Amino acid sequence: METQRCPMCGRPNPPELEVCQYCQARLKPLWAEPSTGSSEAREAGISKSKPGLEPEEPLLPDWLIASRGQMSDEEPPQSEERGEDAFLLPPEEVEIDNFLGDLFSDEPAEEKEDVPEWLQALRGEKISEPQSSPLSESGEQGEPLPFWLGLGTGETEQAHAESASAEEKVPPFTESPFEGIDFDSDLLSLEEEKPAEIGAQPDIQPSLSPFEGIEPFLLEEEKLLSESPSPVEEKTALRAEETAPLPAEGDWTSETPPWLEALPGLEWEQGEPRGEEMPPEFLQGVVPPFVEADEELSEIEFPEWLNQVERSIEPELEAVMDTLTPPAIEMLADQEEGEIVPKEVEESHPQEDIPIEVVGPLHGLRGVLPAEPLVAEQKKPSKALSELLVTDKQRAQAELFLRLIEEEGKPKPIPAAKRAKPHTLWRALIFLALVVAATIGYLLAPFSTPPQELSVGVFDAMQAVNQLPAQAPVLLIVDLEGSDFAEMQATTGAMLDQMMIKGAFFVLVSANQNGALQADRLLREVSRLNGHHYQPSVGWVNLGYLPGGAAGMQAFVQSLTEVMPTTIDGDAAWQSDRLKNIRTLSDFNLVVVITEDSTRARQWLEQMKGHVPVSRLIFAVSAQVEPILRPYYEANPRQVQSVLAGIRDGAIYETQAARRGWAMQLWDAYTFVVMMGIALIFLGSLVYALFALLARRKGRAEREGR
Amino acid sequence: MRSFLRSPFSTLITLLTGLVVLLGYFLDIEPLRELRFRFLQWAVLLAAVSLMLGVFNLLRVHWSRLRESTSKALYSLTFLGGFVLAVLMAGLLGIQHFLTHAVVDYVIVPIEASLFVVILVTLIYALTRSLQNRFSVFSLVFLLTVLFSLLASVPLLGVEIPFLHGGESIFAIGQRVLGAAGVRGLLIGVALGSVITGIRVLFGLDRPYGE
Numbered sequence: 001m002e003t004q005r006c007p008m009c010g011r012p013n014p015p016e017l018e019v020c021q022y023c024q025a026r027l028k029p030l031w032a033e034p035s036t037g038s039s040e041a042r043e044a045g046i047s048k049s050k051p052g053l054e055p056e057e058p059l060l061p062d063w064l065i066a067s068r069g070q071m072s073d074e075e076p077p078q079s080e081e082r083g084e085d086a087f088l089l090p091p092e093e094v095e096i097d098n099f100l101g102d103l104f105s106d107e108p109a110e111e112k113e114d115v116p117e118w119l120q121a122l123r124g125e126k127i128s129e130p131q132s133s134p135l136s137e138s139g140e141q142g143e144p145l146p147f148w149l150g151l152g153t154g155e156t157e158q159a160h161a162e163s164a165s166a167e168e169k170v171p172p173f174t175e176s177p178f179e180g181i182d183f184d185s186d187l188l189s190l191e192e193e194k195p196a197e198i199g200a201q202p203d204i205q206p207s208l209s210p211f212e213g214i215e216p217f218l219l220e221e222e223k224l225l226s227e228s229p230s231p232v233e234e235k236t237a238l239r240a241e242e243t244a245p246l247p248a249e250g251d252w253t254s255e256t257p258p259w260l261e262a263l264p265g266l267e268w269e270q271g272e273p274r275g276e277e278m279p280p281e282f283l284q285g286v287v288p289p290f291v292e293a294d295e296e297l298s299e300i301e302f303p304e305w306l307n308q309v310e311r312s313i314e315p316e317l318e319a320v321m322d323t324l325t326p327p328a329i330e331m332l333a334d335q336e337e338g339e340i341v342p343k344e345v346e347e348s349h350p351q352e353d354i355p356i357e358v359v360g361p362l363h364g365l366r367g368v369l370p371a372e373p374l375v376a377e378q379k380k381p382s383k384a385l386s387e388l389l390v391t392d393k394q395r396a397q398a399e400l401f402l403r404l405i406e407e408e409g410k411p412k413p414i415p416a417a418k419r420a421k422p423h424t425l426w427r428a429l430i431f432l433a434l435v436v437a438a439t440i441g442y443l444l445a446p447f448s449t450p451p452q453e454l455s456v457g458v459f460d461a462m463q464a465v466n467q468l469p470a471q472a473p474v475l476l477i478v479d480l481e482g483s484d485f486a487e488m489q490a491t492t493g494a495m496l497d498q499m500m501i502k503g504a505f506f507v508l509v510s511a512n513q514n515g516a517l518q519a520d521r522l523l524r525e526v527s528r529l530n531g532h533h534y535q536p537s538v539g540w541v542n543l544g545y546l547p548g549g550a551a552g553m554q555a556f557v558q559s560l561t562e563v564m565p566t567t568i569d570g571d572a573a574w575q576s577d578r579l580k581n582i583r584t585l586s587d588f589n590l591v592v593v594i595t596e597d598s599t600r601a602r603q604w605l606e607q608m609k610g611h612v613p614v615s616r617l618i619f620a621v622s623a624q625v626e627p628i629l630r631p632y633y634e635a636n637p638r639q640v641q642s643v644l645a646g647i648r649d650g651a652i653y654e655t656q657a658a659r660r661g662w663a664m665q666l667w668d669a670y671t672f673v674v675m676m677g678i679a680l681i682f683l684g685s686l687v688y689a690l691f692a693l694l695a696r697r698k699g700r701a702e703r704e705g706r
Numbered sequence: 707m708r709s710f711l712r713s714p715f716s717t718l719i720t721l722l723t724g725l726v727v728l729l730g731y732f733l734d735i736e737p738l739r740e741l742r743f744r745f746l747q748w749a750v751l752l753a754a755v756s757l758m759l760g761v762f763n764l765l766r767v768h769w770s771r772l773r774e775s776t777s778k779a780l781y782s783l784t785f786l787g788g789f790v791l792a793v794l795m796a797g798l799l800g801i802q803h804f805l806t807h808a809v810v811d812y813v814i815v816p817i818e819a820s821l822f823v824v825i826l827v828t829l830i831y832a833l834t835r836s837l838q839n840r841f842s843v844f845s846l847v848f849l850l851t852v853l854f855s856l857l858a859s860v861p862l863l864g865v866e867i868p869f870l871h872g873g874e875s876i877f878a879i880g881q882r883v884l885g886a887a888g889v890r891g892l893l894i895g896v897a898l899g900s901v902i903t904g905i906r907v908l909f910g911l912d913r914p915y916g917e
Contacts, residue, residue: 423831430827448864453872482810482818513757517810520801536802547757548750555746562743563750569800602893623859627885631893634886648859674860677830678853684834685849692838 119364328389426684433676441672448668451652457633458652460642461618464590465498472589473582474504476540477604478519479512484596484622489525490663491644492594492620494653496523497530497661499590505578506540507588509564511553511600516544516568522594529662537571541579544568553607557585585611596622598629605632605640620644717910724908765789 003012008025018028302310324332354367362368390398468474480488499506508519520542527534534540543564546552555563561583567573574582585591591612595601601621608617614637619629623646632639644653647670650663723745730742768782795806833852836845858870858877869876906912 423835426834427827427831430830431823434823434827434830448861451861451866451871455873482815483822485815486819514814517801517806517814521807521810521815524807542801546750548746548753551746551749552753555743555750558743558746563747569802602896627881627889628893630882630886631890634882646859671860671863674856675862677826678856680830681833681849681853681856684830685837688835688838689841692841696841 323391325391327392331389430680433680434673437672437676438669441669442665444668446664446668448671451648451655453652454656455649455652457643457645458649458656461495461620461644462498462653462656464615464618464641465495465502468499468502468504468589471503471505471578473507473578473587474499475507475509475585475588475591476519476523477591477593477595478508478510478522479515479593479595479597479600479604480510480518480522481512481514481596482518485518485521486666487622487647488594488596488620489522490647490661490666491622491650492522492592493526493529493662494650494657494659495592495618495620495644496526497532497659498657500527500530500532500534500539504590507573507579507582508540508542509544509546509556509560511546511549511604512597513545516542519594525662530659537576541573541576542568543573550603550607553603557608557611560585586613586616588612588616590616590618592618592620594620596625598625601625601629605629609639614639615641618642618644622646623648716915717913720913720915721908721910724904728904728908 004015004017004027005012006020006023006025006027009020009023011020011022013020013022013027018026020027356366357363357368506523508516508523510516510519512518520536520540523534523540526532527539532539536542544567546556546564548555552563561574565573573579581587585608591608593601593604595604598621601619605617605619617640619633619640619642621629621643626643626645629640629643629645633643644650647663647666650661651667654661654663726738727742727745730738765786768785771782772779772786792809795803795809799806801807833849836849854870854877858875858881861867861871866872867875872878903912907914
């Protein structure tokens with residue numbers, strides 16, 4: 001007794017049961033798995049279930065599908081076994097099988113209704129009876145079948161046996177089995193047989209025009225289509241293409257099926273040597289026949305010129321390989337990966353993913369209009385396109401260059417200006433130190449001995465003064481400010497004292513607004529300190545301020561009586577008895593310029609050149625003006641008789657004249673102040689230099705620490 | 707007025723007067739000498755007038771500050787008071803009056819001397835901090851030069867150092883050689899600049915009178 005074992009609990013059940021009586025598990029599948037080895041049934045199922053035709057898929061008529069379905073019905077054990085095996089499969093495969101079962105089911109697919117009428121007409125199907133069985137149609141209509149597919153007639157068993165033997169004998173074709181077949185002639189022979197068969201079956205329903213229901217613009221092609229092979233012819237040809245390449249396992253390499261022997265072109269294939277392929281007629285004689293050799297490429301002897309080229313390239317290739325750096329090798333590897341990517345992309349889009357058109361005239365066609373993702377899909381760009389093949393040195397230089405460019409664009413912060421702190425205390429200490437030194441020097445005088453060495457300037461000045469006649473007119477040009485009055489008084493005191501002793505008459509003039517008053521005060525102070533009784537108008541005449549700068553000096557030296565005709569009090573200057581003989585500068589016995597301004601000293605010296613004898617020109621200036629006048633004094637010939645500079649020359653003059661004057665009174669105070677100044681500058685500079693060094697070291701330490 | 711001064715007429719006057727004065731330096735011709743002297747006299751008068759204009763402008767500025775009662779009005783009031791006092795004393799009493807002498811002896815000279823001392827203190831202070839602000843070789847050279855100059859100018863408590871003090875000392879020789887050389891260079895530069903400026907004014911390239 002046959003039993004069927006439950007795949008779930010493993011207990012035996014009667015064969016007629018569909019559900020296990022113990023565990024209620026289904027014993028028989030809901031659908032019958034077609035034979036996996038039956039490629040005909042699979043193709044039939046595909047052709048039925050698929051809503052439309054694919055360009056690559058064969059066009060199978062319904063009657064062929066029905067006949068194959070009938071064939072598959074004759075093999076129920078296979079289906080049952082497959083169904084039983086399906087229960088042993090994992091759930092995923094079961095689902096796949098269920099899905100495929102839908103495809104292979106013989107039930108009329110609902111998707112068939114989606115096929116447009118014009119496409120059905122093209123297929124040769126009946127539009128009015130879409131659900132009729134193709135098998136019955138083929139049987140009723142008696143549609144002629146090819147001789148090798150007479151499965152729907154009474155020759156089923158014989159054909160099946162032949163097909164079984166063919167499956168065993170027909171080898172898998174590496175080349176098209178219909179190569180060399182003249183389809184035109186064969187189809188013409190079939191066309192001649194067709195009227196006879198049609199005449200023998202008058203009850204056959206006339207087939208509808210294949211272009212019925214087609215859009216008008218497509219009907220315009222009817223003439224062309226009528227000239228093309230009929231659907232029956234196409235079906236016949238397609239059937240031949242479909243059935244012929246079905247492979248079957250067996251010793252097919254040694255045997256050739258009889259139908260294949262009858263095919264034209266086989267003689268050509270057998271007669272022609274396998275490895276030699278003749279070129280077309282128009283290329284014969286020009287191109288040698290192609291010889292397919294089984295030799296390895298390395299075993300082939302190349303021409304000598306090609307070997308030379310290879311040998312010349314080899315060192316360069318080796319050099320290039322040596323220069324490749326690890327990054328470059330990595331980049332090349334990435335480039336190879338980039339080339340592989342398209343293959344992966346292609347594999348990621350199998351045939352099932354290609355969409356099928358569901359509307360419009362292309363309804364049911366697969367992959368006619370590529371979907372947008374497929375179109376927009378781009379090849380992954382290779383890294384070699386985005387990255388240059390550079391060495392490490394070039395890369396470092398490029399990075400340095402980029403860094404320089406980036407830093408160039410960055411605005412540099414403007415350092416805040418350091419504002420010096422007002423060291424008021426330090427300034428006050430300096431002032432107090434100077435005041436204390438001056439006070440001590442003035443009170444302790446005479447503390448130090450005056451300078452004994454006679455300078456050249458003092459000697460020349462004393463010589464010029466000593467040569468003055470009594471009651472001689474002397475021009476005193478006094479350009480002084482109050483700030484330098486003490487110094488200039490000390491410098492010129494002894495000299496003026498000597499002149500007063502000789503009874504000189506002074507004419508005072510000043511190119512400075514304040515000079516007239518300073519000149520008057522100078523003579524008063526010298527007279528007072530040295531015990532003279534010099535009075536204005538008796539001892540001197542003050543002409544006042546000479547405006548115009550250098551132009552006024554030039555005018556004054558040209559005609560002093562016209563430029564300065566009156567005194568500062570408004571009296572006639574040149575009408576007195578002491579000055580009535582004075583018309584030019586050369587009429588004065590001595591001209592003394594007393595100034596602390598180097599510019600005015602230079603201007604006076606330059607403007608008086610040629611108008612005053614050099615032997616009568618003396619400059620008594622501040623110590624700061626001496627370097628300016630020294631070139632004029634040391635010139636050859638000299639342009640000035642003498643230059644008295646500073647308190648030192650005044651003190652020397654007093655020492656040489658043996659008269660203690662204002663210079664000697666200030667000398668000790670001056671010495672103490674200068675020495676105090678030297679000490680303050682030295683100590684202050686030392687302290688601040690230490691501060692600066694410490695700050696610099698601190699800043700350097702901060703930079704290094706950072 | 708400004709456009710008039712910028713006109714070719716003013717340029718022509720400047721050119722003619724300048725040429726006359728310049729030729730008067732080289733040509734000893736009586737008419738030329740006389741004409742040159744007149745031009746110089748006019749220049750002296752114009753300078754005096756410009757001085758007076760400057761004084762009036764100074765008075766106007768301080769008077770306006772006093773009327774606006776700004777924070778500096780007190781300084782302006784002091785200036786105006788001192789100006790009026792000085793003009794009255796010097797104009798009415800004369801410079802030989804004892805009040806005028808007192809103003810000079812006890813006001814002008816002490817104030818200017820005090821300002822000079824402030825400059826002295828500031829210079830010493832700046833010298834001491836020169837190395838802190840810029841510690842460089844040039845700062846050191848400048849500082850040492852100042853110190854040696856001061857040391858050579860006076861004897862150290864009455865003691866003269868042979869190589870430092872005196873007319874034949876190292877410092878004196880260096881002052882005569884280096885100092886005179888430097889000053890000669892300065893004087894040559896001043897002379898060349900004066901000549902170039904005069905030529906530019908004579909040819910009308912510079913018009914300081916129009917600005």
